[in-house]
Amino acid sequence: MALTWTHKDRGEIRVHENLEELSIDLVDYIAEISEASIKDHGAFCIVLSGGSLISLMGKLTEPPYNKIVDWAKWYVFWADERVVAKSHDDSNYKLAKDNLLSKVNVFPRHICSINDTVSAEEAATEYEFAIRQMVRTRTVTASDNSDCPKFDLILLGMGSDGHVASLFPNHPALEVKNDWVTFLTDSPKPPPERITFTFPVINSAANVVVVATGESKANAIHLAIDDLTLPDGSFSLPARLVHPSNGNLIWFMDKQAGSELDMFKFSE
Numbered sequence: 001m002a003l004t005w006t007h008k009d010r011g012e013i014r015v016h017e018n019l020e021e022l023s024i025d026l027v028d029y030i031a032e033i034s035e036a037s038i039k040d041h042g043a044f045c046i047v048l049s050g051g052s053l054i055s056l057m058g059k060l061t062e063p064p065y066n067k068i069v070d071w072a073k074w075y076v077f078w079a080d081e082r083v084v085a086k087s088h089d090d091s092n093y094k095l096a097k098d099n100l101l102s103k104v105n106v107f108p109r110h111i112c113s114i115n116d117t118v119s120a121e122e123a124a125t126e127y128e129f130a131i132r133q134m135v136r137t138r139t140v141t142a143s144d145n146s147d148c149p150k151f152d153l154i155l156l157g158m159g160s161d162g163h164v165a166s167l168f169p170n171h172p173a174l175e176v177k178n179d180w181v182t183f184l185t186d187s188p189k190p191p192p193e194r195i196t197f198t199f200p201v202i203n204s205a206a207n208v209v210v211v212a213t214g215e216s217k218a219n220a221i222h223l224a225i226d227d228l229t230l231p232d233g234s235f236s237l238p239a240r241l242v243h244p245s246n247g248n249l250i251w252f253m254d255k256q257a258g259s260e261l262d263m264f265k266f267s268e
Protein backbone atom coordinates (compact mmCIF):
# COMPACT_ATOMS: atom_id res chain seq x y z
CA MET A 1 0.00 0.00 0.00
CA ALA A 2 1.33 3.41 -0.89
CA LEU A 3 1.74 6.10 1.72
CA THR A 4 0.55 9.38 0.20
CA TRP A 5 0.18 12.89 1.52
CA THR A 6 0.23 16.49 0.37
CA HIS A 7 3.01 18.71 1.67
CA LYS A 8 2.00 22.34 2.23
CA ASP A 9 4.27 23.60 -0.55
CA ARG A 10 6.08 20.65 -2.08
CA GLY A 11 3.08 18.99 -3.74
CA GLU A 12 1.83 15.45 -3.40
CA ILE A 13 4.12 12.66 -2.22
CA ARG A 14 3.51 9.00 -3.00
CA VAL A 15 5.79 6.47 -1.32
CA HIS A 16 5.35 2.96 -2.74
CA GLU A 17 6.15 -0.43 -1.25
CA ASN A 18 8.02 -1.58 -4.33
CA LEU A 19 8.82 -0.78 -7.97
CA GLU A 20 5.90 -2.84 -9.31
CA GLU A 21 3.38 -0.80 -7.31
CA LEU A 22 5.14 2.45 -8.24
CA SER A 23 5.13 1.68 -11.95
CA ILE A 24 1.40 0.80 -11.96
CA ASP A 25 0.56 4.05 -10.16
CA LEU A 26 2.83 6.03 -12.52
CA VAL A 27 1.34 4.65 -15.73
CA ASP A 28 -2.21 5.05 -14.36
CA TYR A 29 -1.38 8.69 -13.67
CA ILE A 30 0.15 9.24 -17.14
CA ALA A 31 -2.89 7.63 -18.83
CA GLU A 32 -5.21 9.84 -16.75
CA ILE A 33 -3.37 13.09 -17.63
CA SER A 34 -3.19 11.99 -21.28
CA GLU A 35 -6.97 11.50 -21.41
CA ALA A 36 -7.72 14.76 -19.60
CA SER A 37 -5.34 16.78 -21.84
CA ILE A 38 -6.77 15.31 -25.04
CA LYS A 39 -10.31 16.03 -23.82
CA ASP A 40 -9.31 19.60 -22.96
CA HIS A 41 -7.28 20.63 -26.02
CA GLY A 42 -6.98 17.70 -28.42
CA ALA A 43 -3.35 16.76 -27.76
CA PHE A 44 -1.07 15.43 -25.04
CA CYS A 45 2.37 17.03 -24.86
CA ILE A 46 4.55 14.82 -22.68
CA VAL A 47 8.17 15.47 -21.75
CA LEU A 48 10.44 12.51 -20.97
CA SER A 49 13.80 12.20 -19.21
CA GLY A 50 16.36 9.39 -19.23
CA GLY A 51 17.35 6.91 -16.56
CA SER A 52 15.15 4.31 -14.89
CA LEU A 53 12.01 6.38 -15.57
CA ILE A 54 11.62 4.80 -19.00
CA SER A 55 11.54 1.22 -17.69
CA LEU A 56 9.06 2.32 -14.99
CA MET A 57 6.81 3.50 -17.85
CA GLY A 58 7.08 0.12 -19.58
CA LYS A 59 3.56 -1.01 -18.65
CA LEU A 60 2.20 1.61 -21.05
CA THR A 61 3.17 -0.76 -23.86
CA GLU A 62 1.02 -3.54 -22.38
CA PRO A 63 -2.74 -4.11 -22.01
CA PRO A 64 -4.87 -2.29 -21.05
CA TYR A 65 -2.82 0.90 -21.55
CA ASN A 66 -1.56 0.18 -25.07
CA LYS A 67 -5.20 -0.07 -26.18
CA ILE A 68 -6.79 2.73 -24.16
CA VAL A 69 -4.23 5.50 -24.64
CA ASP A 70 -4.88 7.70 -27.70
CA TRP A 71 -1.29 7.53 -28.99
CA ALA A 72 -2.11 9.47 -32.17
CA LYS A 73 -2.62 12.58 -30.01
CA TRP A 74 0.73 12.28 -28.21
CA TYR A 75 3.56 14.75 -28.83
CA VAL A 76 6.80 13.67 -27.19
CA PHE A 77 9.67 15.90 -26.01
CA TRP A 78 12.71 15.49 -23.76
CA ALA A 79 13.52 17.52 -20.64
CA ASP A 80 17.18 16.84 -21.39
CA GLU A 81 19.26 15.01 -23.90
CA ARG A 82 22.84 13.92 -24.20
CA VAL A 83 24.44 15.37 -27.34
CA VAL A 84 25.39 12.08 -28.96
CA ALA A 85 24.17 10.27 -32.07
CA LYS A 86 20.59 9.01 -31.79
CA SER A 87 21.91 5.49 -32.33
CA HIS A 88 24.33 5.81 -29.38
CA ASP A 89 23.57 3.91 -26.17
CA ASP A 90 23.88 7.17 -24.21
CA SER A 91 21.01 8.77 -26.14
CA ASN A 92 17.84 9.43 -24.12
CA TYR A 93 15.96 9.34 -27.43
CA LYS A 94 17.26 5.83 -28.16
CA LEU A 95 16.36 4.67 -24.64
CA ALA A 96 12.76 5.86 -25.02
CA LYS A 97 12.47 4.70 -28.64
CA ASP A 98 13.73 1.18 -27.97
CA ASN A 99 11.72 0.61 -24.79
CA LEU A 100 8.57 2.64 -25.29
CA LEU A 101 7.97 4.63 -28.47
CA SER A 102 8.68 1.82 -30.95
CA LYS A 103 6.09 -0.33 -29.17
CA VAL A 104 3.14 2.06 -29.37
CA ASN A 105 1.51 4.09 -32.14
CA VAL A 106 2.95 7.56 -31.59
CA PHE A 107 3.40 9.27 -34.98
CA PRO A 108 7.12 9.65 -35.77
CA ARG A 109 6.45 13.27 -36.77
CA HIS A 110 5.11 13.92 -33.24
CA ILE A 111 8.42 12.84 -31.68
CA CYS A 112 10.42 16.02 -31.10
CA SER A 113 14.02 15.03 -30.53
CA ILE A 114 17.20 17.07 -30.92
CA ASN A 115 19.34 17.42 -34.02
CA ASP A 116 22.23 15.05 -33.28
CA THR A 117 24.48 16.37 -36.06
CA VAL A 118 25.29 19.79 -34.60
CA SER A 119 27.03 21.19 -31.51
CA ALA A 120 25.33 21.27 -28.09
CA GLU A 121 24.81 25.03 -28.44
CA GLU A 122 23.20 24.69 -31.88
CA ALA A 123 21.11 21.72 -30.77
CA ALA A 124 19.72 23.75 -27.85
CA THR A 125 18.93 26.72 -30.11
CA GLU A 126 17.22 24.51 -32.69
CA TYR A 127 15.24 22.60 -30.08
CA GLU A 128 13.95 25.81 -28.51
CA PHE A 129 13.08 27.19 -31.96
CA ALA A 130 11.12 24.03 -32.82
CA ILE A 131 9.17 24.27 -29.56
CA ARG A 132 8.50 27.99 -30.12
CA GLN A 133 6.98 27.13 -33.53
CA MET A 134 4.76 24.52 -31.86
CA VAL A 135 3.59 27.07 -29.29
CA ARG A 136 2.91 29.56 -32.10
CA THR A 137 0.77 27.00 -33.94
CA ARG A 138 -0.85 26.01 -30.60
CA THR A 139 0.20 22.37 -30.73
CA VAL A 140 1.86 23.10 -27.40
CA THR A 141 -0.20 25.29 -25.05
CA ALA A 142 1.29 28.64 -24.02
CA SER A 143 1.61 29.46 -20.33
CA ASP A 144 -0.90 32.04 -19.04
CA ASN A 145 1.56 33.67 -16.68
CA SER A 146 5.01 33.41 -18.29
CA ASP A 147 6.68 33.50 -21.70
CA CYS A 148 6.96 29.70 -21.66
CA PRO A 149 5.28 26.62 -23.04
CA LYS A 150 2.82 24.90 -20.73
CA PHE A 151 3.57 21.21 -21.28
CA ASP A 152 0.81 18.88 -20.14
CA LEU A 153 3.22 16.64 -18.24
CA ILE A 154 6.95 16.82 -17.53
CA LEU A 155 8.46 13.61 -16.15
CA LEU A 156 11.77 14.00 -14.32
CA GLY A 157 14.13 11.47 -12.80
CA MET A 158 16.37 12.60 -9.96
CA GLY A 159 20.03 11.78 -9.34
CA SER A 160 21.43 11.10 -5.88
CA ASP A 161 23.02 14.59 -6.05
CA GLY A 162 19.50 16.02 -6.52
CA HIS A 163 19.91 16.83 -10.23
CA VAL A 164 16.83 16.87 -12.42
CA ALA A 165 16.89 16.99 -16.25
CA SER A 166 20.52 18.11 -16.86
CA LEU A 167 20.32 20.77 -14.15
CA PHE A 168 23.16 19.88 -11.79
CA PRO A 169 24.00 21.30 -8.34
CA ASN A 170 25.68 24.72 -8.45
CA HIS A 171 25.82 24.77 -12.27
CA PRO A 172 25.16 28.12 -14.03
CA ALA A 173 22.41 26.39 -16.09
CA LEU A 174 20.25 26.54 -12.93
CA GLU A 175 20.08 30.30 -13.22
CA VAL A 176 19.12 30.60 -16.89
CA LYS A 177 15.93 32.63 -17.04
CA ASN A 178 15.48 33.83 -20.61
CA ASP A 179 16.04 30.66 -22.62
CA TRP A 180 13.71 27.66 -22.70
CA VAL A 181 16.53 25.29 -23.57
CA THR A 182 20.16 25.68 -22.58
CA PHE A 183 23.30 23.62 -23.13
CA LEU A 184 26.21 22.25 -21.11
CA THR A 185 29.62 21.11 -22.26
CA ASP A 186 30.82 20.28 -18.75
CA SER A 187 28.17 18.00 -17.25
CA PRO A 188 29.50 16.48 -14.02
CA LYS A 189 27.81 13.25 -15.06
CA PRO A 190 29.03 11.88 -18.40
CA PRO A 191 28.56 12.44 -21.25
CA PRO A 192 29.65 16.09 -20.81
CA GLU A 193 27.64 17.64 -23.67
CA ARG A 194 23.93 17.99 -23.06
CA ILE A 195 20.92 20.17 -23.67
CA THR A 196 18.31 20.76 -20.99
CA PHE A 197 15.03 22.53 -20.35
CA THR A 198 15.51 25.40 -17.93
CA PHE A 199 13.59 25.91 -14.68
CA PRO A 200 11.21 28.54 -16.14
CA VAL A 201 9.96 25.86 -18.59
CA ILE A 202 9.80 23.07 -16.01
CA ASN A 203 7.92 25.32 -13.59
CA SER A 204 5.41 26.46 -16.23
CA ALA A 205 4.11 22.93 -16.91
CA ALA A 206 0.56 21.89 -16.04
CA ASN A 207 1.86 18.78 -14.27
CA VAL A 208 5.36 17.86 -13.12
CA VAL A 209 6.36 14.46 -11.78
CA VAL A 210 9.65 13.59 -10.09
CA VAL A 211 10.42 9.87 -9.89
CA ALA A 212 13.11 8.64 -7.48
CA THR A 213 13.94 5.08 -6.55
CA GLY A 214 16.56 3.42 -4.38
CA GLU A 215 18.34 4.23 -1.15
CA SER A 216 20.95 6.40 -2.86
CA LYS A 217 18.22 9.02 -3.43
CA ALA A 218 16.98 9.12 0.18
CA ASN A 219 19.04 12.08 1.37
CA ALA A 220 18.33 14.21 -1.72
CA ILE A 221 14.59 13.43 -1.38
CA HIS A 222 14.70 14.48 2.29
CA LEU A 223 16.48 17.74 1.41
CA ALA A 224 14.15 18.42 -1.52
CA ILE A 225 10.88 17.88 0.33
CA ASP A 226 11.27 18.41 4.06
CA ASP A 227 11.48 21.94 5.45
CA LEU A 228 15.18 22.32 5.87
CA THR A 229 17.48 25.25 5.56
CA LEU A 230 20.19 24.18 3.18
CA PRO A 231 23.63 25.27 4.39
CA ASP A 232 24.72 26.72 1.04
CA GLY A 233 21.37 27.71 -0.47
CA SER A 234 18.94 25.82 -2.62
CA PHE A 235 21.19 25.97 -5.71
CA SER A 236 23.02 23.01 -4.22
CA LEU A 237 19.88 20.96 -4.73
CA PRO A 238 18.15 21.36 -8.10
CA ALA A 239 15.21 19.12 -7.12
CA ARG A 240 14.26 21.75 -4.56
CA LEU A 241 13.83 24.29 -7.36
CA VAL A 242 11.08 22.21 -9.00
CA HIS A 243 8.09 24.31 -8.11
CA PRO A 244 5.36 24.64 -10.77
CA SER A 245 3.92 28.16 -10.48
CA ASN A 246 0.48 27.18 -11.65
CA GLY A 247 0.55 23.41 -11.95
CA ASN A 248 0.63 20.18 -9.96
CA LEU A 249 3.75 18.53 -8.58
CA ILE A 250 3.83 14.85 -7.61
CA TRP A 251 6.78 12.89 -6.25
CA PHE A 252 6.65 9.15 -6.98
CA MET A 253 9.17 7.11 -5.02
CA ASP A 254 9.78 3.70 -3.52
CA LYS A 255 10.18 3.37 0.24
CA GLN A 256 13.97 3.20 -0.01
CA ALA A 257 14.06 6.65 -1.64
CA GLY A 258 11.49 7.95 0.87
CA SER A 259 13.14 6.44 3.92
CA GLU A 260 14.58 9.75 5.25
CA LEU A 261 11.41 11.81 4.85
CA ASP A 262 10.08 13.13 8.18
CA MET A 263 6.56 11.91 7.39
CA PHE A 264 7.75 8.43 6.43
CA LYS A 265 9.79 8.09 9.63
CA PHE A 266 6.82 9.14 11.77
CA SER A 267 4.57 6.62 10.05
CA GLU A 268 6.86 3.63 10.64
Ligand SMILES: O=C(O)[C@H](O)[C@@H](O)[C@H](O)[C@H](O)COP(=O)(O)O
Pocket residue numbers: 049050051052053080082092156157158159160163164165166189190213
Ligand atom coordinates in the same frame (compact mmCIF):
# COMPACT_ATOMS: atom_id res chain seq x y z
O1 LIG B 1 20.85 12.27 -18.40
C1 LIG B 1 21.13 11.54 -17.46
O2 LIG B 1 22.28 11.38 -17.02
C2 LIG B 1 20.04 10.76 -16.81
O3 LIG B 1 18.91 10.82 -17.61
C3 LIG B 1 19.74 11.28 -15.43
O4 LIG B 1 19.45 12.64 -15.41
C4 LIG B 1 18.69 10.46 -14.72
O5 LIG B 1 17.40 10.86 -15.08
C5 LIG B 1 18.84 10.57 -13.23
O6 LIG B 1 20.18 10.42 -12.88
C6 LIG B 1 18.03 9.51 -12.51
O7 LIG B 1 18.38 8.28 -13.02
P1 LIG B 1 17.91 6.91 -12.39
O8 LIG B 1 16.43 7.03 -12.24
O9 LIG B 1 18.32 5.88 -13.38
O10 LIG B 1 18.60 6.79 -11.08
